[in-house]
Amino acid sequence: MNDPLAAADELNRAARDWRSEPARSTQLEALALAVTANLPVLLWGEPGIGKSAGMERLADGLGVPLETVIASVHEPSDFAGLPVIGDDPAATGVPMAPPDWAVRLATAGRGLVFFDELSSAPPAVQAALLRVVLERRVGSLSLPEPVRVVAAANPPSSAADGWHLSPPLANRFVHLNWTHDPRTVARGLAGTWPELRVPMVDPAKTTGAVARARGAISGFLTARPGLVHSLPSDAEARGGPWPSPRSWEMALRLLAAGYATGVARDAVAAAVVGAVGDGAGLELLNYLEELDLPDPDRVLADPDAFALPDRGDRQLAFLTAVVAAIQAEPTRRRWEAGWAVLAKAVDAGVPDVAARAAGDLAKMRDTDWPVPSGIDGFVDLLRLSGALAG
Structure with missing residues (x-):
């Protein structure tokens, strides 16, 4: 006897089949950028908008397994770990x-x-998730670095028994608004997606x-x-992106990933705003439009071929970038080129x-490197600070 559901299952499989085509999507690119930077991402969107389907496509694109955890139906111990008593707890402790x-x-x-359903998780569960999101630790187990973390939430107004996200948890995510394009x-x-x-x-x-x-x-x-x-004053804003030293570090990693990958500016902008919030993020983006920093590695390769920026904030940003580049690859040639760059600030009258x-x-x-001539304009200052001791 034929299985009466076999043909129906085949039809359903055919209806689920899809192919992809090259097409721009700012929200997909911003999500992929944050995942590349290994930053936790939180997708905000109404129910049925396609957040879970997006995760399946992301996992397929990365070629990695996907584990979906419905946060709202778990207990805090599901993330903090359950105690396992051994033969001698006083000697071995109690692993989770x-x-x-x-x-x-x-x-x-x-x-x-x-x-999924993060905004439907009660505060105790959100607190237990803090360590998972920030440290990638679940009980006594450390998740490998190549494991990426993505979450999704419905706005509290449309979530079942919705809660505002706690500020400590919200500040650990890059927040992206997940919307739909009717044509897509x-x-x-x-x-075709x-x-x-x-x-x-x-x-x-x-x-x-x-x-x-x-x-x-x-x-x-x-x-x-x-x-x-x-820190915003109202509860709803505290549950979203806002500026803090932690979220500025996230913005730095997103910018670096954007520079190193060539991702489109609007996708980088969406991710950065999702880290530090609308106000601070838009101010930073306007600043970056005017900043237009040259590549510090190119400058160090030929320090005589560049001109120091005119504005003080651009000068500071550029010199900070030069020093960071040398610190990442400290060779004598690059170190001496750095002093040639700094000497131009002395010549410009802004030591x-x-x-x-x-x-x-x-x-x-x-200690084996000789003191270069470009250091002359800073000798007195450096001796007072002790940086030239020896």
């Missing part, structure tokens, strides 16, 4: 046993864990990308110190702008 999904990811060595949905239901491309880091750009990002963030926060930490960079550069000196 992890759940099966964490063991599968640790065994695979890589993967994607998707915490229509084409997808016809069998946009292709999710995971950006590839160019190893040759890594040093310069990190240095540029350090210079940009450091220069911006020097000019706008009030934005280093700004105070370069003073901090000069102190950092002096501390990198190998």
Whole structure:
């Protein structure tokens, strides 16, 4: 006798089949950028918007296993671990046993864990998730670094028994608004969805990308110190992105990943705003538009061929980037080129702008390296600070 459901199952499989095509999607690119930077991502969207389907496509694009965990139906102990009593607890302690999904990811060595319905999880569960999101620890088990963390939440107004996210948990995520384009949905239901491309880091750009990002963030926060930490006053805003030293570090990593991968600016902008919030994020983006830092590695390769920027904030950001690039690859040639760059600040009559960079550069000196001529304008300052001792 034929199985009466076999034909129906075959029909359902055919209806679920789809292919992909190259197409731009800012939200997909921002998600892929944050995943590349290994930062936890939180997708905000109404029910049925396609967040779970996006995770399946992301896992397929990464070629990694996907573990979906519905946060709202778990207890705190499911993330903190359950105590397992051994023969001699006084000698061995009491290990906290992890759940099966964490063991599968640790065994695979890589993967994607998707915490769904996060805004429906009560505060006690959110507190237990803090360590999982930040440290990648589940009970006594450490998740491997190649395991990426993504979560999804419905706005409290549309979530079942919704809660605002606690500020400590919210500040650990890059927040992305997950919306739908009716034309994309229509084409997808016809069998073709946009292709999710995971950006590839160019190893040759890594040093310069990190240095540029350090210079940009450091220069911006020097000019706008009030934005280093700004906790919103109302509960709903505290459950979203807002600026803190932690989220500025996330913005730095996103910028560096963007520089090293060549991801489109609007996707980088969406991810950065998702880390530090609308106000601080838009100010940073405007600052970056005007900043236009040159590649510090190119400058160090030929320090005589560049001109120092005119504005003080751009000078500080650029010199910070140069020092960061040297610190990432400290050779005598690059160190001496750095002093040639700083000497231009002295010649331009702004040695105070370069003073901090000069102190950092002096501390990198190998005892076998001779003192270069470009250091002359900083000798008195460095001796007073002790950076030239010996």
